[in-house]
Amino acid sequence: xxxxxKALLMAAGMSAVLVGAAADAQQIAPASILPPPQIQQKxxxxxxxxxxxxxxxxxxxxxxxxxxxxxxxxxxxxxxAGGTAALGRAIADVITADLKNNGxxxxxxxxxxxxxxxxxxxxxxxxxxxxxxxxxxxxxxxxAGSDGSLMVSCYLYDVxxxxxxxxxxxxxxxxxxxxxxxxxxxxIYSRLSGESPFFDSRIAYIAETGPKDHRMKxxxxxxSDGANHRFITTGQAMALTPRFSPDYKxxxxxxxxxxxxxxxxxxxxxxxxxxxxxxxNPTFAPRWSPDGKWILYSMxxxxxxxxxxxxxxxxxxQKLTDTPGINVGGSxxxxxxxxxxxxxxxxxxxxxxxxxxxxxxxxxxxFGGKAATPEWSPRGDQIAFTRIGGGGFGxxxxxxNGSGARTLTHGWQDEAPTWAPNGRxxxxxxxxxxxxxRSSLWQVDxxxxxxxxxxxxxxxxxxxxxxxxQ
Amino acid sequence: xxxxxxxxxxxxxxxxxVLTLGLALAACGHKPPxxxxxxxxxxxxxxxxxPPTNQGPVPGSAADFVAQMMGKDTIHFALDKYSVDPGxxxxxxxxxxxxxxxxxxxxxxxxxxxxxxxREYNLALGERRxxxxxxxxxxxxxxxxxxxxxxxxxxxxxDTASTEEAYARNRRAVTVAID
Numbered sequence: 001x002x003x004x005x006k007a008l009l010m011a012a013g014m015s016a017v018l019v020g021a022a023a024d025a026q027q028i029a030p031a032s033i034l035p036p037p038q039i040q041q042k043x044x045x046x047x048x049x050x051x052x053x054x055x056x057x058x059x060x061x062x063x064x065x066x067x068x069x070x071x072x073x074x075x076x077x078x079x080x081a082g083g084t085a086a087l088g089r090a091i092a093d094v095i096t097a098d099l100k101n102n103g104x105x106x107x108x109x110x111x112x113x114x115x116x117x118x119x120x121x122x123x124x125x126x127x128x129x130x131x132x133x134x135x136x137x138x139x140x141x142x143x144a145g146s147d148g149s150l151m152v153s154c155y156l157y158d159v160x161x162x163x164x165x166x167x168x169x170x171x172x173x174x175x176x177x178x179x180x181x182x183x184x185x186x187x188i189y190s191r192l193s194g195e196s197p198f199f200d201s202r203i204a205y206i207a208e209t210g211p212k213d214h215r216m217k218x219x220x221x222x223x224s225d226g227a228n229h230r231f232i233t234t235g236q237a238m239a240l241t242p243r244f245s246p247d248y249k250x251x252x253x254x255x256x257x258x259x260x261x262x263x264x265x266x267x268x269x270x271x272x273x274x275x276x277x278x279x280x281n282p283t284f285a286p287r288w289s290p291d292g293k294w295i296l297y298s299m300x301x302x303x304x305x306x307x308x309x310x311x312x313x314x315x316x317x318q319k320l321t322d323t324p325g326i327n328v329g330g331s332x333x334x335x336x337x338x339x340x341x342x343x344x345x346x347x348x349x350x351x352x353x354x355x356x357x358x359x360x361x362x363x364x365x366x367f368g369g370k371a372a373t374p375e376w377s378p379r380g381d382q383i384a385f386t387r388i389g390g391g392g393f394g395x396x397x398x399x400x401n402g403s404g405a406r407t408l409t410h411g412w413q414d415e416a417p418t419w420a421p422n423g424r425x426x427x428x429x430x431x432x433x434x435x436x437x438r439s440s441l442w443q444v445d446x447x448x449x450x451x452x453x454x455x456x457x458x459x460x461x462x463x464x465x466x467x468x469x470q
Numbered sequence: 471x472x473x474x475x476x477x478x479x480x481x482x483x484x485x486x487x488v489l490t491l492g493l494a495l496a497a498c499g500h501k502p503p504x505x506x507x508x509x510x511x512x513x514x515x516x517x518x519x520x521p522p523t524n525q526g527p528v529p530g531s532a533a534d535f536v537a538q539m540m541g542k543d544t545i546h547f548a549l550d551k552y553s554v555d556p557g558x559x560x561x562x563x564x565x566x567x568x569x570x571x572x573x574x575x576x577x578x579x580x581x582x583x584x585x586x587x588x589r590e591y592n593l594a595l596g597e598r599r600x601x602x603x604x605x606x607x608x609x610x611x612x613x614x615x616x617x618x619x620x621x622x623x624x625x626x627x628x629d630t631a632s633t634e635e636a637y638a639r640n641r642r643a644v645t646v647a648i649d
């Protein structure tokens with residue numbers, strides 16, 4: 001009982017600390033015995049994220065048992081994993097891998113656990129699981145709908161409190177069964193950490209093969225865990241810098257099709273693409289606005305590069321920057337009101353912020369060295385960027401006002417950060433020094449102490465992490 | 471079109487003077503070729519190309535340009551810079567002479583960077599370098615409409631090593647004649 005109270009309090013306490021949900025926490029336990037929140041309110045000029053990162057906290061050590069999801073009848077499905085019984089096992093496996101690969105909790109998967117029946121899903125055998133030493137328990141069910149759909153439920157229990165902490169259910173097409181697993185992972189993660197979800201999301205990136213001087217670069221997409229991987233382009237024309245649209249229906253990317261580097265907008269459903277802007281000049285560095293209605297692009301004219309904005313449905317472009325030299329990239333704040341971008345107008349690559357209409361352009365990076373590829377966090381509280389100096393690149397973050405810069409990674413070349421949907425993990429690509437020209441996708445948390453390589457079928461670069469799927 | 475010298479070529483010799491100097495120095499560059507050409511053709515001293523008497527490239531062809539340039543199809547840049555170094559102007563003069571000899575020929579100038587810049591910035595920097603080379607050729611009398619530019623950023627290194635020597639070779643603008 002003591003341990004389970006501790007576990008629950010930890011979860012409740014983290015909610016309070018991480019999202020300031022003190023009221024919610026008080027419903028679970030008296031405020032007087034809650035650990036004091038480390039950060040109640042984010043200071044306007046903070047030096048960093050101390051206390052609000054999700055790694056060394058005690059909840060990551062929570063043991064979670066995840067047996068196969070039950071099914072009322074083993075019905076064949078269209079899913080590659082098989083019938084509903086096999087899917088029940090596969091979903092539990094995916095949840096286990098989600099948590100384990102991200103260093104979250106101490107999950108135990110279905111291979112090492114007894115099977116459950118449908119009755120257990122809502123009435124778990126608490127004494128039995130308790131005797132196994134489980135602290136948290138995930139149960140769920142899979143049933144086939146008459147129209148080929150799958151209905152998946154997901155329950156999270158505190159074993160020693162013998163209490164249901166949360167539950168959810170979804171209906172997906174059979175081919176999307178992995179999304180049900182990711183949704184369940186998100187429910188578990190959010191309930192226990194107090195953070196926003198991130199598992200049910202996708203990544204666009206550039207798949208790389210071949211020698212360094214003739215590298216083949218193809219547009220590819222995959223789920224956040226690397227599953228459902230698909231190459232979009234053949235590699236005949238070099239592809240770079242993809243960006244998923246917020247609704248995951250389109251991808252902006254740079255292609256050297258017909259020997260001219262220009263931005264295309266690729267429609268996934270129809271496998272067709274069109275130029276974003278009809279111009280005789282090279283266009284690159286495409287970006288979406290958070291609502292998907294606007295596209296930022298950079299265009300070189302007579303050697304000078306400036307940033308432009310165009311409606312995603314076409315029309316005329318608006319020039320946002322107008323200085324000699326290089327203005328490139330751009331990343332919207334989550335509310336769409338401001339844009340952080342890169343410019344060498346002061347003599348070297350640095351980070352600037354402007355209003356969405358191009359007004360009030362001002363530099364925010366004064367960190368020493370150069371700063372490139374800024375990306376605004378989906379939470380709005382941080383900007384990630386590539387810090388250049390000391391003979392290499394590293395991934396760093398800063399407050400939007402330019403204070404509190406911290407370097408998170410120190411690879412030889414760690415470049416091009418992209419945020420997890422919940423703003424708690426940063427993905428980037430790491431290039432290896434030397435003639436092989438290898439590159440790979442990596443993740444780091446906001447403390448910089450937990451790095452993880454993402455497995456991809458071939459080398460990878462330019463990752464772009466999209467939002468939580470609706 | 472380009473009534474005055476582009477800022478990119480700041481510090482270089484005025485165009486007319488360069489052209490005169492260039493004619494005088496034709497095929498007499500002091501720098502060794504960066505790459506071995508396939509089959510060095512004899513130096514051409516006449517404005518009219520001689521008839522093809524051997525197995526060499528067809529005069530006025532892209533292969534002929536490569537052979538004639540003997541490495542002068544490429545100029546190099548300082549780190550994170552795009553201005554044309556005075557030491558690189560003989561190469562551009564040689565390119566301009568060939569292009570003026572074959573006025574129907576077009577050329578593309580490829581801008582490249584070393585790997586120590588970020589990908590998108592290098593795409594922009596490569597475009598600046600290619601444009602600087604183009605502007606210089608235009609200042610020597612080549613019609614701007616014959617020249618296009620393309621940037622490959624750091625995506626197409628000619629030397630794959632991660633050394634200062636390799637970086638210096640990779641920071642370049644390469645003129646490619648189009649058949």
